[in-house]
Amino acid sequence: MGTLYLIGHGIGNEAETSPYALEILKKIPVLACEDTRKIKKLLSDFQIPQIPMSKKFISYFEHNEKIRISQIMEILKSGSDVGVMVSRGMPLISDPGYVLVRACYDENIPVKLASGPSAFLHALLISGLPTDKFLFLGFPPKKPGKQKNFFEKYKNLDVTLLFYESPRRVLKTLENLKEVFCEWYVSVCRELSKEHEEVIRGSYETVLKKLQDQEVLGEVVVALSKKI
Incomplete structure (x- = not known):
């Protein structure tokens, strides 16, 4: 049997990629x-040879995950190791991989981790909000009604909530959730680990006003808390 390796790498700065990875x-x-293409460029940047040509790349993402699992499992059962990588950060965190890991354990195939950074943990630590208890919610629903219903379930929890959002939607999302979280504190974290990393933080009203006055670029993590 081969081994499945879950391989993390940088979320914005590839220097975060560990020597073990x-x-x-x-x-x-x-x-x-x-x-x-991104992973081939990463290998090139770190001068990792893609030769011999037997090094194989398999396209593996959310919409073809179920189809690819049988192919990957066959490779692992043949005795070859397989690595799983996503575009940024860690596999399985709002990205594919969980179903494959479960399939490996069902077949007694070992799974190992070459850990790396995760955007929501990075954001939590620089948010200025409490870190003792937190809950990561992934990507929330896009439609306003479903979005409100989704967050209503968590508004009474005494934890810091974190979620991912598109820079194009973050203002609209926070405006939509104002009724639910108007008394909470907010940190909008963007361009994490890059040169222009930024944390926009304060009361709900303060952050909304700042976002209305500027264009938000780069991947975004939103953190919300009842207290600071």
Whole structure:
């Protein structure tokens, strides 16, 4: 049996990629990637040879995950190791991988982790909001009604809530949720680990006003808390 490696890498700055992850990437013969072009560029940037040509890349993302699992499982059962990578950060965190990990355990195939940064943990630590108890919610629903219903379930929890949102939708989302979280504190964290990393934080009204006055660029993590 081969081993399945879950490989993390930088969320904005590839220097965050660990030496252990790079060692795994040097020896792994098969990589299942959310975006094969990005991962090939990563290997090139770190001068990791993609030769011998037997190093195989498999396109593996949310919408083809079920189809690819049988292919990846066959490779693992043949004795070859397989690495799983997503475009940024860690696999399985609002990204594919969980179903594959379950399939491996069902077949007694070992799973190992070459850990890396995660955007929501990075955001939590720089948000200025409480870190003792928190809940990560992934990507919320896009439609306003479903979105409100989704967050209503969590408004009475005494935890810091974190979620991912598109920079194009973050203002609209926060405006839509004002009725639910108007008394809460907010941190909008963007461009994490990049040169222009920014945390827009304060009361709900303060953050809304700041977002209305500027264009939001880059991937966004929103953190919400009843207290500071």
